[in-house]
Amino acid sequence: MNDGHARIYAAIAAIPAGRVASYGAIAARAGLPGRARLVGRLLGETPDGMRLPWYRVLRASGQIAMAPGSRGFREQSRLLRAEWIEVKNGRVPLSRFGLDGDLDHALWGMPDD
Numbered sequence: 001m002n003d004g005h006a007r008i009y010a011a012i013a014a015i016p017a018g019r020v021a022s023y024g025a026i027a028a029r030a031g032l033p034g035r036a037r038l039v040g041r042l043l044g045e046t047p048d049g050m051r052l053p054w055y056r057v058l059r060a061s062g063q064i065a066m067a068p069g070s071r072g073f074r075e076q077s078r079l080l081r082a083e084w085i086e087v088k089n090g091r092v093p094l095s096r097f098g099l100d101g102d103l104d105h106a107l108w109g110m111p112d113d
Contacts, residue, residue, distance in 0.1 A: 055079040
């Protein structure tokens with residue numbers, strides 16, 4: 001595994017429970033801006049035995065990338081909801097649950113107004 005791939009896997013592994021990140025945000029955090037598709041490809045090629053919170057990675061819009069109604073879509077929705085992440089029509093509000101969301105919400109869990 002090359003260094004860039006290892007950094008992508010490390011960035012995915014670092015997404016805390018209850019938060020999500022876009023493919024592009026993961027690429028940027030790994031030092032590979034503009035390589036969102038590489039993130040998606042590597043998620044599909046995760047080495048055997050490596051456990052990643054793959055379900056916390058979404059499209060830039062907050063949308064689940066898998067086809068609505070598919071087994072993977074349902075599994076990703078279920079895993080996100082198990083972490084109290086809001087999923088509505090296959091989309092997560094990144095302003096509330098994204099790594100770069102509101103700092104007060106991230107630190108203190110301030111209720112929405």
